[in-house]
Amino acid sequence: MRKKELKLVVTFHTTADAMAMEKTCRELEVPGRLIPVPREISAGCGLAWCAPLTEREHLAAVMADHGIEQEDLHECML
16 A cells, blocks of 8 residues: 655646646646545546645646646645
8 A cells, every 4th residue: 555645636627627737747747647536625527636745836837827727726645
């Protein structure tokens, strides 16, 4: 079993935004991955982007530059 770590979880209103985030981050080689929204968080589309906490500002800039709308940012043990 993997050791749980504090991670940044970005939730989205729509699946389209979640998929756009995955595509954009892959193209720009931004660390992270698409995950199901953790149980302790409720979110619109059920998908979230999970990344290291150190990527918070970088992810915010990527989303702003590419018109990806987030629902919220969370810090979760995953």
